Amino acid sequence: MNEASAIKPPSKLKNLLNLILFFILLIASAYKTGANFPKLFSGFPEMGKLLSEMVPPDWSYFSNIWIPMLETIRMAILGSTFGAILAVPVALFAASNVTKSAVLYYSARFILNLIRTIPDLLFAAVFVAIFGIGPIAGILALTFFSFGLVAKLTYESIEAISPGPLEAMTAVGANKLQWIHFAVVPQVLPQFMSYVLYTFEINVRAAAVLGLVGAGGIGLYLDRTLNWLRYDQTSTIIIFTLILVLLIDFVSTSLREKLL
Numbered sequence: 154m155n156e157a158s159a160i161k162p163p164s165k166l167k168n169l170l171n172l173i174l175f176f177i178l179l180i181a182s183a184y185k186t187g188a189n190f191p192k193l194f195s196g197f198p199e200m201g202k203l204l205s206e207m208v209p210p211d212w213s214y215f216s217n218i219w220i221p222m223l224e225t226i227r228m229a230i231l232g233s234t235f236g237a238i239l240a241v242p243v244a245l246f247a248a249s250n251v252t253k254s255a256v257l258y259y260s261a262r263f264i265l266n267l268i269r270t271i272p273d274l275l276f277a278a279v280f281v282a283i284f285g286i287g288p289i290a291g292i293l294a295l296t297f298f299s300f301g302l303v304a305k306l307t308y309e310s311i312e313a314i315s316p317g318p319l320e321a322m323t324a325v326g327a328n329k330l331q332w333i334h335f336a337v338v339p340q341v342l343p344q345f346m347s348y349v350l351y352t353f354e355i356n357v358r359a360a361a362v363l364g365l366v367g368a369g370g371i372g373l374y375l376d377r378t379l380n381w382l383r384y385d386q387t388s389t390i391i392i393f394t395l396i397l398v399l400l401i402d403f404v405s406t407s408l409r410e411k412l413l
Contacts (some may be wrong), residue, residue: 207388214386215393218374222397225370228291228363229356235292236299237349242306243300250319251311251337261308268301273359277368279397285403291360299352306348307341314340347409354398354405361394 172213196393246252246261280290318336364372371394378386 201382206382206384210384210388210392211383211385213387214389218371218390218393221364221371221374222393224288225360225364225372226294226357226397226401228288228360229324229353231292231297232295233349233353233356233358235296236301236352237303237345237405239296239300240304240307241345244304244311245328245333245337247304247308248311250314250316265301265304265308268297269305271297273363274296274366277363278366286367286369286373291363291368291370294363294368295356295360299356302355303345303348304350307345310341310344310348311337337402350405350409354402357401361398 243261243264246257247265249258252258252261256326275298276294277290280293284290284293314337318340319332322332322336360370360372361375362372364370364374365376367373371390375387375390378384
């Protein structure tokens with residue numbers, strides 16, 4: 154019997170039981186959280202009223218928001234860069250085929266798991282409480298978020314590299330730094346740069362929201378227009394933020410395709 158024939162597909166009964174279990178969990182979750190379709194549909198009239206107040210947008214408000222938009226981009230650039238720099242050594246320590254020290258390996262994994270469990274908005278709220286309202290809190294929040302994301306993706310790429318160059322460097326008596334420089338970096342660098350660009354895309358969107366908790370950027374103006382019930386200005390912010398994000402996503406995706 155070959156290996157392909159030895160792999161049996163899951164039985165229909167098992168699939169049916171899994172489907173039933175899924176719907177039971179879905180219904181129980183909806184019941185416990187108080188979610189129901191009548192309540193959802195009852196909000197449609199208010200949603201329509203809100204959307205009607207957002208049209209037409211107040212295009213003149215763009216003169217007030219283009220500088221905060223640039224600040225949002227700068228926050229994303231700095232947060233992505235600082236996070237990526239911090240991610241490099243931790244990713245090396247967290248890669249099982251690079252680090253032989255159990256202390257370094259498990260410490261790096263623990264730090265990454267801890268960082269990745271904390272949402273960027275919570276980071277931003279904490280840093281706003283420490284440093285006050287402004288972009289510094291946003292940059293630090295994005296740095297920690299970028300650090301966790303880039304480090305995890307990078308160490309997974311390191312663990313998936315070809316062992317051939319590693320064995321060759323070991324055979325010629327290379328030290329650890331030479332081993333990493335000549336055997337690990339060339340294989341991982343394209344993916345690493347792609348991860349940094351991907352993280353930058355996410356950070357641009359995240360930076361636009363962090364201002365809602367006082368962490369600088371366009372989010373501060375978004376929060377202000379919502380509090381003042383100036384939904385026509387809110388729609389202006391949303392439209393230009395959408396255009397900015399789409400443009401950055403297009404450029405970043407093109408660069409990542411060239412890298413890979």
